Amino acid sequence: MKSPQFDYVRPNSLAQALAILAERGDEAKVIAGGQSLIPTMNMRLAAPSILVDLNHVPELTGIELRGKWLRIGALTRHAEMARSPLIARHAPLLASAAPHIAHAAIRNRGTFGGSLATADPASEWPACCLTLGARIHLASCSGSRVVPAEEFFKGVYQTALEPHELITYVEVPAAAQDMRYGFDELVRRRGDYAIVGLAAQARVGARGALKLFRPNDQRLHEVRLGFFGVAETPVLARRAAAALEGRPLTSEAIQDAQAALAEDFQPLGDLYTSAEAKAHMARVLLGRVLTAMSGGHSA
Amino acid sequence: MSDKTHELTLTVNGERVTRRVSPRLSLADFLREELHLTGTHVGCEQGVCGACTVRYNGEQIRACLMFAVQAEGAQIETIEGLTESGELAALQEAFYRNNALQCGFCTPGMLIAAADLLKHNPKPSREEIRAGLSGNYCRCTGYHAIVDAIAEACGSTEEEAE
Numbered sequence: 223m224k225s226p227q228f229d230y231v232r233p234n235s236l237a238q239a240l241a242i243l244a245e246r247g248d249e250a251k252v253i254a255g256g257q258s259l260i261p262t263m264n265m266r267l268a269a270p271s272i273l274v275d276l277n278h279v280p281e282l283t284g285i286e287l288r289g290k291w292l293r294i295g296a297l298t299r300h301a302e303m304a305r306s307p308l309i310a311r312h313a314p315l316l317a318s319a320a321p322h323i324a325h326a327a328i329r330n331r332g333t334f335g336g337s338l339a340t341a342d343p344a345s346e347w348p349a350c351c352l353t354l355g356a357r358i359h360l361a362s363c364s365g366s367r368v369v370p371a372e373e374f375f376k377g378v379y380q381t382a383l384e385p386h387e388l389i390t391y392v393e394v395p396a397a398a399q400d401m402r403y404g405f406d407e408l409v410r411r412r413g414d415y416a417i418v419g420l421a422a423q424a425r426v427g428a429r430g431a432l433k434l435f436r437p438n439d440q441r442l443h444e445v446r447l448g449f450f451g452v453a454e455t456p457v458l459a460r461r462a463a464a465a466l467e468g469r470p471l472t473s474e475a476i477q478d479a480q481a482a483l484a485e486d487f488q489p490l491g492d493l494y495t496s497a498e499a500k501a502h503m504a505r506v507l508l509g510r511v512l513t514a515m516s517g518g519h520s521a
Numbered sequence: 522m523s524d525k526t527h528e529l530t531l532t533v534n535g536e537r538v539t540r541r542v543s544p545r546l547s548l549a550d551f552l553r554e555e556l557h558l559t560g561t562h563v564g565c566e567q568g569v570c571g572a573c574t575v576r577y578n579g580e581q582i583r584a585c586l587m588f589a590v591q592a593e594g595a596q597i598e599t600i601e602g603l604t605e606s607g608e609l610a611a612l613q614e615a616f617y618r619n620n621a622l623q624c625g626f627c628t629p630g631m632l633i634a635a636a637d638l639l640k641h642n643p644k645p646s647r648e649e650i651r652a653g654l655s656g657n658y659c660r661c662t663g664y665h666a667i668v669d670a671i672a673e674a675c676g677s678t679e680e681e682a683e
Contacts, residue, residue, distance in 0.1 A: 224545060224550075224566070225545045225547075225588075226545065227544070227545050228544055228545060229525065230544035230588070230590050232591075232593075253591075256586055256587060256588075256591075257568060260547075260567075260568070260585070260586045260587070260588070261566075261567035261568055261586070264566050264585075265567065273544065275591060277591065301580070324656070325571070325655060325656025325657075326581060326634070326637060326638070326653065326656065327571065327574055327581045327582050327634065327637075327656055328568060328583065328586075328656065330577075330580040330581060331577075331582050331583070331586065331587065411655055412651075412652040412655040413652075413655045413656050414655075
C-alpha cells in the first residue's frame, strides 16, 4: 500500500522546524528515521497533511559528554548508538541494547529520539531511558522543557509531547565505575519486537568514606529494573528491585526478586503470547539478566 | 494540502539524475517506475521483508521506508549498479553454486544485506549470518542454502551445529 498525499517541508534549522510546527503542528507529523511512521502512513493509519523532515536539522545531532551527563541528539541513528565510543564508555546499557533493535537496514535510519517519541511498548530505548532516569528535552516555539523519562511515557504510542513540540536531545547519567548494567530480551527471531525485555542497572558496594571500610562490599543499591513488552508503557519493577536492595547478587537474592516480580505487574497478553506465558518469561529473563550481572552463567 | 511536486537530484549507481516527484512516492517506487531499475523489489511496503534493500550513502536501508524526496543529494546504489561494478560477483557466484535462490524475488535484497554483513564482519559464524539476514525474507529456499552460500563466499568453514 502507498501513503496518501501530503505536503513536504525540509527545515534546515531547529528554529525553522519549530516555526512550522507552531503554525501547522496539529495537522503535521515530523519524520526522523521514518521506520515506524512510513509503514503507518502506507497502511493509512496516519495521514498527516504535512510532513516535516528533521533529517537536516543540525541541532538535533551529536553525542557529547557534559559533566556527569551524556547528551544524545534526538536524530542519532540506532547504528550510531551501537558504534559510538562515547556511548560504549558512558552509557554501556545503551550500547548493549542497540544491536537488539530491529535489523541492520532499519538501524541505519531509525533514530533514538524517534523511538522515544513513537513510544512503542515493546521497543528498547524507552525502557533503557526509564531505567537510567533519563531527562528528555523538548522544545517548541514558546520555549523548552525537560521531562523525566518516568513522566514521559503515557500509554501505547502516547507521550508527554505536545503537537507543537519536538524532542531535541536526551541526557542520561554518565556511568560511574561502580555501576553495573544488564540488558536482554526474548524474541522469536533476532530483530523482532521483544516479547519481553529488561534493561537493568545497579550500583555495587558503598560510596564515599564508607568504601574505605568495606572495599569488598558487593551489596547492590539504586537497583532499577525497566521491563518492556509487558504493559502499555515500559515499567519499573519496584518490588523486585526492593528485594535486591542492600544485598549481594546471590542466587537466593535473585530468586527473591523473581518471586517479587508477580507483585510488580501482571503482563498484558497479546496475539501471540498469553499473559501467563509473558509472566513466566519475565521471571526467566530477570533471572538471566541478574545472573549475567553477577558474573555467573545462567542455564 | 496540495499535489505539489518537488525537484529531486540524486546520484543513482554513479549517475546523476534529476526528476520531479510527488512527496508520497517511495524511494523504491521511484527507482522502479521513474528509473526502470526493477531489481529493487517491492514486497511488503512496511519494512518487514527486505526485498527493497538498497544502499543509501554506503549503508543498507529499506527503499520502501524512505520517500524519494528525502533522498535529495544522496548516493544510491541498487542491485543493478552493484552487479555492474563486480562488487557482488563472489556472492552471486556462491548463490548460484549453492542453489541459494529459487524464484529470485528476495535475492537482490539478500545480496545487499549479505554484502553489508561481510563489510562489518568479514568472517561471520553461521549463527551470525542468520542474525545478519533476519530482516530479509525468503519464501522458497528455507534459508539453509543462502547461509551456505554466504559462508562459502567469505570462506567461513565452520560447520553448523545440528
